[in-house]
Amino acid sequence: MGSKGEEALTVKDEFDVLIVGAGPAGLTTASSLARAGFHVGVLEEHVEIGNPVNCSGILGVEAFGRFDLSSRLIRHSLDSVEFVSPRGLRWEFRTDKPLAHVVDRGEFDAELGVAARKAGATVLLEHRVTDIRTVFGGVAVTASEGSDLEPRTLTSRVVVVATGAGMPLLSKLGFNDIPAKLLGVQAELDLPASQVEVYFGHKWAPEGFAWIVPLGRRRSKVGLLCRRDGPRVLERFLSRPDIAERIDINGPATEIRTSVLPLGFLSKSYADRVVVVGEAAGHLKPTTCGGIYYGMLTGEIAADVIASGLEQDRLDSASLGAYETRWRDLLQDEIETGLKLRRSFKLMSDWGIERLMSLARHEGIASMIREKANFDWHRGLIDAVLQNTTVGRILGAA
Ligand SMILES: Cc1cc2nc3c(=O)[nH]c(=O)nc-3n(C[C@H](O)[C@H](O)[C@H](O)COP(=O)(O)OP(=O)(O)OC[C@H]3O[C@@H](n4cnc5c(N)ncnc54)[C@H](O)[C@@H]3O)c2cc1C
Incomplete structure (x- = not known):
């Protein structure tokens, strides 16, 4: 995970593509375009890729084959889930083959970062993008570096916004907001569990369900979806007698982290020289709010459309519209059906x-x-x- 200083000295400030955000969606786009021979820069606000993260790290088996992901990343496989009803009745659901794997999400993103760099992308850490402007023949992207350095402006022929949920940059670029949102709240603590547990009931899980995902023999991630007061709602869930009695209060617990999750997608996910991928565009499953795989899929579609645009020097809105047609063909019905069920x-x-x-x-x-x-x-x-x-x-x- 090289340091910002190392890379900044060797980097030219002009790129074919700049990608804002080094999560799964941005890094997949970066690898694909760099492999195709384009000069790609990824700007990430944090000091390292994969830290901090707020995610349970559950990824369907399909993603491993589709993106040639290393089985080294798998912590354990999911072939059973215990569902707990509002009244506390338990039902274990088993499948013949694993449906999904649990990964360490920080390690997962770091691996995607290594792959992007190996493919030839330049990753600039501690670069928080504050402004994106289309200029004649390209895009100017302004980022503040570290805490006390002057902002720096880089240019590229096209920019990919892969910032996860949140609108600051997209609003400036004229994109409409995704109106419906949830909060994903989670903490990691000493709570032994032998399989994933999913809890239902409005009191404990106001927006669908709460979960326990085991990380090892003693430790688990515990989280839920809600609309507001995330930490308070999670604390209430942790105080349920059947949960509280299993927690080792002497063990270390992480702080409770809360992240916004979009419910629905951008009405338009592209503009002149701009493409929005992953959770920033609303590409996640509304049922479970899982977004890693959909983000990687739309990152790959974006890379393909952008590669043609770069080759033909056609990066106007009309040409980049092919991106939206392709991701809608793949995901729109899924997302809309999930929203209906929700x-x-x-x-x-x-x-x-x-x-x-x-x-x-x-x-x-x-x-x-x-x-x-x-x-x-x-x-x-x-x-x-x-x-x-x-x-x-x-x-x-x-
Ligand atoms: C509690 C919780 C549990 C979850 N569990 C799962 C799960 O088990 N499985 C699953 O598939 N999904 C899960 N998700 C959803 C998943 O984490 C996201 O959908 C996924 O991370 C989206 O990927 P992304 O690349 O679009 O965005 P992100 O992973 O959010 O990456 C965006 C990156 O952009 C950077 N960034 C943002 N703004 C700027 C800026 N201005 N300048 C520079 N960099 C910037 C951020 O630092 C970040 O690194 C969970 C979410 C939550 C909240």
């Missing part, structure tokens, strides 16, 4: 959730879930479940 689930009472879970325990529905369950693509399962008349009645009554 809306129905939100209106459902704890009684309705209890009923749904008791139905799921019945073999007919459990085997349908097993057959259709795909960690990354939820539409097939959602459509099949909604066509079940009893489930439909429960959701309809919500």
Whole structure:
């Protein structure tokens, strides 16, 4: 993870592509474009890639094959989940093969950074981008370096915004906000768990569910989704008697981290010489709020469209629109179906959730879930479940 000083001395300030943000989406875009021979710069505000992160690190098995990710990154594989109903009834759901793997998210991003550098991209750490302006024939990107250095302006032919959720740069560029948002709240503590646990019930998990993801024999990540007061809502969950009794209060606990998660996508994700990828564009699953894989997929699509634009010197909005057509073909129906399910689930009472879970325990529905369950693509399962008349009645009554 070379230091800022080292790289800054050897870098030219003019690039084919500048990418703002060294998360999975930005780094995937960077690797792809650098491998294609373009001069790529990645600007990251933090001192190192992958720190800090606020993520459980669960990634579907498909991503490993699709992006040739090293199995070294896998901490453990997920072939069972324990669901806990609002009344505290537990149901273990098992699959024949793992659906997903748990990675150390910091290590994962750092590996993507190594790959981007190996492909030839220049990663500039401690570069917080404060302004992006289109100028004649290119883009001027201003970044403040470290804490006490003068801002620096770099230029490129096109810029990729991969900053994760949050609008400061996008608003300046004239993009509309994604109106609906959630908070993802999480802490890491000494709590032994043998498998992933998912908790339902409005009191404990106001926006869908709360989770425990084991990291090792003793340690787990515990988190949930909510709209406001993230730390307070997580503390309330941690005080549940069946959770509190398992926590070793003498063990080290990280601070509670809260991040914004978009629900829905940008109405337009490109402009003249600008493309927005990953969570910044709303590319995540509204059901689980997992965004690593979708971000990498849209990063790859963006790289492909930008590579053609650079070769033909056509980086105007009309030419970059192909990016939006392609990611919408892949993700729009998935995201919209997930949003629909989230809306129905939100209106459902704890009684309705209890009923749904008791139905799921019945073999007919459990085997349908097993057959259709795909960690990354939820539409097939959602459509099949909604066509079940009893489930439909429960959701309809919500
Ligand atoms: C509690 C929680 C748990 C989650 N668990 C999972 C999970 O298990 N699986 C999953 O798939 N997803 C999960 N997610 C979602 C996932 O973390 C994100 O969807 C994913 O990180 C998005 O990737 P990205 O590359 O688009 O953005 P990010 O990973 O957010 O990367 C953006 C980068 O841009 C940098 N940046 C931002 N602004 C600037 C600026 N102005 N200048 C320079 N750099 C800047 C940031 O420092 C950051 O490094 C979780 C989210 C939360 C909150």
